[in-house]
Amino acid sequence: MERLGARDQPSPQWLLGAVSQSGMGRRGVHFPVGVGGRAPRGIEPVHRSQLVGLEVVGGGCDLALQLHRGRLLWCQHAVGLVSHQPDRGSTGMGAQAVSFGDRLQAKWHRQLARHLDRDLRPLTGSMPVISFTFDDAPQSAFERGGDIVRAEGGSATYFCSLGLLGAQTEVGRMASLQHLQRAIHQGHELGCHTYDHLDGWRTAQETFMHSIEKNALAFKTLLGVEPPLHFAYPKSGARWPLKRAVSRRFVTCRGGAESLNAKVADLHLLKACFLDQRAGWPLDDLRALIDLNRRQCGWLIFATHDVDPKPTAFGCTPQRLKEVVQHAAQSGALLCTMTQACQAMNLIDVTGAGGRN
Structure with a gap:
């Protein structure tokens, strides 16, 4: 997974994502919370509802979207899409804090x-x-x-x-x-x-x-x-x-x-x-x-x-x-x-x- 450079990172209220697709399959790209209040150049702003139906993986402050057609996305208020992490099933009582290693393992099992x-x-x-x-x-x-x-x-x-x-x-x-x-x-x-x-x-x-x-x-x-x-x-x-x-x-x-x-x-x-x-x-x-x-x-x-x-x-x-x-x-x-x-x-x-x- 790639990480976008710090200069490309949006403000804490925004998340940034990308994915590329080749004949070998899809490759996800993490996008962390960063600084700045505008979408980086060349990145398509989208409404959060447009992310609905896309497969979402990851947790915490990072989110990886597996998209089609290799689009770059910039979306406001996307945090709700991952707020249940690392608990992506029928989340409920008893949620516990987990380590980074546990989250990686959880992602794999999901x-x-x-x-x-x-x-x-x-x-x-x-x-x-x-x-x-x-x-x-x-x-x-x-x-x-x-x-x-x-x-x-x-x-x-x-x-x-x-x-x-x-x-x-x-x-x-x-x-x-x-x-x-x-x-x-x-x-x-x-x-x-x-x-x-x-x-x-x-x-x-x-x-x-x-x-x-x-x-x-x-x-x-x-x-x-x-x-x-x-x-x-x-x-x-x-x-x-x-x-x-x-x-x-x-x-x-x-x-x-x-x-x-x-x-x-x-x-x-x-x-x-x-x-x-x-x-x-x-x-x-x-x-x-x-x-x-x-x-x-x-x-x-x-x-x-x-x-x-x-x-x-x-x-x-x-x-x-x-x-x-x-x-x-x-x-x-x-x-x-x-x-x-x-x-x-x-x-x-x-x-x-x-x-x-």
């Missing part, structure tokens, strides 16, 4: 997970689809989040760690059985998030898979419903070969990547965009992402944790969620659960739905 054991399916739906998902899931997501989605005629998916029921956590008080039962009655869907909210990067595969099975059993014994069909990775996301093992258990598995699923989707690691406070997405950019999903007739998955007037770093305010949901509805997208989205996109013939009688 690339392996992203490109190995894929189940690529064409998206052939007749209309764009948007799914709103809530991870863990705290009471506020059930008491506020689901109702906001329902107000626009949609249904949400809650990725639950049933071992956390009723517990006080970093994202607030966790939901009770009554919250889950009410969600099912209202037409929402329940997904799996492991029983113990485990980090796949720091947990033995056998332990991780056991927690998934334990969660499935809890859905049956506590709620009297079939195990969920869909999974979202807690904390650090997917790691190969864990991705291979988990994908055999579910119809879809959701990660992060701060992007939408367009043209094709990897059902073993679906892309999602987090609405969390730490993501730092301006509302205009979220609207631009929704509009891009409409034009590409794609599947956009939003994710967050708590929904509160004073949210944690892992959640968002009811007002922000309402604004995003309303624009999603105005875009003409189908606002639906993960199972409904699979059906609408002709991805797979799904009979029944996780978390439903």
